[in-house]
Structure formats: C-alpha cells, structure tokens
Amino acid sequence: MVKAAAIHLIRSLRQQDILSVVTFSDRAQVLIPASLQLDRGRMETKIRMILPSGGTEIFQGLQAGIAEVRKNFSVERVNHVILLTDGDTYGDEEESMLAAEESANYGIGISGLGIGKDWNDDFLDELASKAGSSSSYIAHPQEIQAFLEEKFKQLAKVFAENLELKVETSPHVELSYIFRLQPNAAHLPLENPLQLGIILRDQPLSLLFEFTVSPSAVIDDVANLLRGSLKFEIPSQALPSQPMRIRVFREVTEIASLEPPSPTLVHALANLNLFRMQERAQEEVSEGKYNEASRRLQHLATHLLSHGERSMAKTVLLEAENLQKQQSFSEEGRKNIKYGTRALLLPAGKGKN
Template structure:
C-alpha cells in the first residue's frame, strides 16, 4: 500500500494509546503467525517494536509529519512575466489560487460558533422577527458535533445560550424567542461576551467563529472592538459581520473582520437574513486550513499597492504588518486573491525574484503549521515580446476596477471634490451597463442625480453600490486553468 504506515499495519489511529497498540498487535500476530504468513508477521512485529517504544514512536511521528503531502496547493499567475526597461514605474498583478487536495475535502473539525445579535431598539419589529426565524432555521445546517452559543446585546450583553450541541434544539428555540429589543448599540459588549463563550471550550479542538449581525452604529467603542478582533484572531477565532439596513458603519465592519480575513456583507431586507446566515454557516462547516497568511517579503524594487480577496467571497485585504491575513480555506472551493504591485523604474536588464510564502494551521492535522514557499520571477528586458495577460487576471481587474471607482467616489466627496465624484459615477454607470448590471447601473445613475442636486450620496445607495460591485467580483471569479502555472 502506498500510504501504509505502522499505524495502518496495526489498524490503530495515530492517537492510539499503548494499551490499544498492544491489544491490536496481540490479535493480529495470532491471526498471521510466522509459520503461515512470515511477511505479514514481520511487518506487524516491526510496527509494534516502533510504536510500543515512546522514543522510537516520537521519532517516527516526526518523520511522518515531514513526509506528508501538502494540505493545500498554490497556483500563481502573473499579468506580465517579461516587462520593459523604463524610467517610470509600471503596474502589474499577481493572482494566487489556493486549493486543498481532493482527498482531504471531507476532513473537518467541529464548529464552535457564536452568534452575536444586535437587539437595540432599532431592531424591533420585522428585523428582530426575521432574525429569530432565521436563527431557528439555520441551526439545522450545523452538524451533531458542532457547538453553538448566542449572545444578544444593546448597551449591555445578555447570554441567550451557553455553548450547546444541536440536539438541544428546543433549548435553542426558547432562548432565541426570549430576545427583546431595547437600548442603544454598544457592539464591544456583545463581541466581548461572544469571545468569552467561545473560550468555554478548548479552542484547539474546534474551528471557532463569531457571526455579528447589527443594524446601527456602535457608540464610542469602535477602537475597542477592533482591538478585540485582533486579539481574538491571534487565538484562532474568526469573525464575520453583517449589516442590516443602511444606518451602520460599513468601514467599521470591514476593519472588524480584517484581522481574521473574515467577511462583511450588506443585508438590504430582513427577509434576506436567512440566506446570508445559511451561506456563511455552510462555508464554515468545512474548514481545511485556518488563518492563512501571506508573508510580505517583496524585493526593494517592488511595492505592494493593493490587495483584494476574490474567493470564496469578495473582501478587501488589509496590508498592514509583516503578514497579510487571508482567512480560512473553507467549503468546496478555492481561496483566491489578487495583488496589485508596482515595479519601480528599471533602466537595465535584470531578473527579479518575488518570494510567495503562505502559512496556515491545518485543521485535520491538529492545527499543525504548514508553509508553501514558491519563487516567481519577472524579467526586465529592452524589448519584451507582447503577450496577453491571463484571462482570470483580466476578468478580476475589470470587475475590481468598478468596485474601486465606487470607493473613489466616496473619497472624492469626503475631500469636497463633488464634481470629480459625479464624473466618476457617470463613468461607473456606463461600465455597469456594459457589464449587464442594469439594476446597479440604475442605482449609480440615481446617485449621480442626487449628487448633482444636493451634493451627497444616500447611505442606502452608497451601500448598494459598494456591496453590489463587490458581489460582482465573487460571482464572476470562477478561476479557470491558467495558461502557465508558476
């Protein structure tokens, strides 16, 4: 057998106790005596001699870990591999797709999930009713060994449900039904209580995640929330955040999920809550590798300007620090991200090496750290041959540019450049129509008229455009096979 190990020879797990190893050997050595099956008997004795000795077993386990196949692979595409000598800087793109081996797609650790739910006064009525209905329905998406806890908050937090397994469905339903809307919005109180609930179980045995749902601005505690999200991420706790309606701070939610590479999203109508929760829980249900991060080790001639996660959901990437958080490798698909890089002026022919090092903790290997290290090269020549960039990069950049145009509009308005913002919005309207996004184009056109009349955008329109163009990226980015893998 190509994957045969001493553990498989004895038919025991890698975590088997000495007594289990002794019992297995006793049964098998009698089943395959030396005088009738010498070859099998010898293999059994070799396996037993190693696994029954603590020091030899430890050495053997280390060797096994070193020879294991990678738990994820990375495919890298460059927009241009050969670039011209120039006295001006040049932009190019790097697209990375990370996938798990097919034989590991079914491996999973149980989920330790905490729902942190805004119950401030603004949530009363259809919003809170839809939220309760959605929570009661989505718990059926959890596996029997998953844990769920629920925290509601306004200006203080309330523990609705301590960590429990899904078989206590009546208890979960009663807890959700008891939530009543009142008070203001202090998100830190809810997040702090949510982190505490997750810590009631051994974090290393679970995939740990908080889903926050809110409909308003948090009051005076945004910095505390972001600091808590950073601390939680360092202990393998991920965070997703959904904003309901148009009165919440989208920049705050993006900052909140950035440390763990999580997702933020805009829920326009209460009836959509269930769809967003179901989709997110489905992705969290199978996590192959946690806390993927890219080491920032670019050569001096190259500057990282922008990063965006494309799959499994579209989300800006925070570029601060020595490592870039990418989130988890989850669900059935890949994790893909795009980097915009700037090559500084190059006046001589040269070859530049770009290291790409991705690190993660592998869920099915007791959170063992795994690294993939690749080196890609770009060549600076006087007359590089013309070459079309890979289709995936062209598609990603085209979609991403519409999102970035929308973000630039808001920056222009904040800087007082209303005329420039209106011009960008008209350009965005045209681009959206060309892409077949009629509803978003109509929204952009309506905001252009509003901007011309009163000099500002509506909060609802701004969020529709921001998250609408962001969703276009994820919906369109199904990575094709690259022409050349690096």
C-alpha cells in the same frame, strides 16, 4: 426575520456542532451558552423570547461572543464569530478593534453581517479584516436566512484557516493594493502580516496584488516582487502545519509576449476597476470634490450598462444626481454600490456579497 433565521439554523445543526447566541444593545447577554449538548427545543424557546432594546455597543457583544467560542476552542474545529448588527456602534470602536486582533491571534475568525442602512460598513469591514474575513450587506430582513445559511455552509467546508502571510517586498518595489477575489471578496488592508482568511475544500484562495515597480528593481531580466512566509492551520489535523515559503517574481524581456493574458485575470481586473471607481468616488466626496465624484459615478454607470448591470447602473446614476443636489451619498445607495460592485468579483452563481 432574525428569529426565524436563527431557529432554522438551530434545526439544521449537526451533532458535532457547537452554537452560542449572544444578544447585545448597550450591554451583552449570553442567551444560549456554548455547549457540547444540543437542546434544540430549549434553544428555540430562548430565541423566541428575544426583544429589541437599547442602542448598539458592539464591543460588549463581540467580547462575550469571543469568550463563548474560547470555552470550547479546538484546533480541530473551525472557530468563528458571526456578528450581526443593524446599528452603528458608539464610543467603543478602538476596544472592538483590539478585541478582533486578539481574536485573530487566538485563531478565531469574525464575519460581519450588516442589516439595513444604519450601520458603519467601513468599521465592520475593518473589524472583520483583522481576523481575515469581511462584512456583508443585508439590504432586507428577508435575506437574513439565506445569508446565514450560506455562511454556515462555507464554514462547514473550511480546509485551512487563519492564513497569515508575512511579506517582504524587494528594494524599489511597492505593494500598493490587495484584493481577495475568493472566498469572501474584499479589499484587504496593507498590513504586515496580511490576514488572508480561509481556504475552502472546493474553492481556491484567489488574490490580486498590485505592485509599483521601479526599473532598477529588474536584475538579470527578473523582477523579484515579494518574498514571504505563509502560516495556516488545518482543522482536520491535530499537529500544527509548517509555514510555506513564498516568492513572487516576473521575468522581464524587451519583446512583448504574443500570448494573451488569462481570460480569468482580464475579467477580474475589469470588474475590480468598477469596484475601485466607486472607492475613488467615495474618497472624492470625503475631500469635498462633489462634481468630480458625480462625474466618476456617471462613468461607472456607463461601464455597468456595458456589463449588463442595468439595475446597479440606475442606482449609481441616482447617487450621481444626489451628489449634485445634496453633496452626499444616501447610505442605502452607497452601500448598494459598494457591495454590488464587490459582488461582481465573486465566482459565478455566488450572488450578492
């Protein structure tokens, strides 16, 4: 299925596109070097010759992939690595993270696609977040082609990339949680600067920030929450863009507003609550609180049913029962719940993330 998906994408490449393919197990091999000349027939032949072998050492493949992108790096192009794996790396996690940070500093994005159940989603999420992206879960090999097609279409629609926000919160204000709704829904790590990823031509960048605000933060009926500087690159422009200054604040009054909150915001917060319930259940399992985690999953299933998500609710209930019996998640069930609840935060019609 992976070979068929790769061949399909090769046939859909535009003349201005540059593609490289790197295979890796316990070592990496540049199967198709990056080149401005597209020889589709030769590329397809090399793809058909791929044979599975060895273990999974992601650093070797990632390092080789980044090196291939750098060969033809240009600020006037979208420069990106798509990491596809079906296994858990071993012993090279720290090196991989450093490579991802270096990639981000150079202006190269990284997306992670995990196939099946035997890969570390926390590791792949953290790796991709270093470059402002996220990981996606491919439960069945038959889904690979659709995922890759969607990723290639998205990269072709990038308006701005390498968004980096340096933040400074006001005194008595704590930034406690960040979630990117679109594009590429993901829980973002609380790092400074924040790697926010990309902006598409036909879709805004939407973020949810959660602040803990002390009453003493309110001065003259205004709570200043955050100031920052946003850096970004626009591939269609040769000259660098100037950073934008950002200020986030809220007016504070003693009289509650009669105006209802935005329906979009209410919908996003309701679905984010579902995602955070499974996050907390995973934390409780890691703390040995299996009964609490099982009860939380049962509550999550009830909420999912009220949202019409019957299939996912069934998966959640099975995992709640599994926790009581085995005191652990099944890898397949845990990934289905994590990525399934995250997909609820995607714009309508975008499918599973």
